[in-house]
Amino acid sequence: VSVIGRSTQGVRLMKLSQGAKVAAVEVVTHEEPEEEEAMQAEKAVQTEPTPAE
Structure with a gap:
């Protein structure tokens, strides 16, 4: 929930x-993500898609 919408x-x-509580x-x-995690996420975004058969 955003801070703006929460007010x-x-x-x-x-x-x-x-009846549920x-x-x-x-x-x-x-x-903040660790430096290694950030690099892995960036790598995943930069990979080229595999062509469909």
Whole structure:
């Protein structure tokens, strides 16, 4: 959920079934990718597609 859209009231992230309850909530922080992971991702983008048979 973007920071901009989160300030709005009534934002629904998930619709629970009737009688269901949320057991836990976790905040996931943004992490910068490691240099090696970034290089691998860049390599994957630069590869040429394989022709279909």
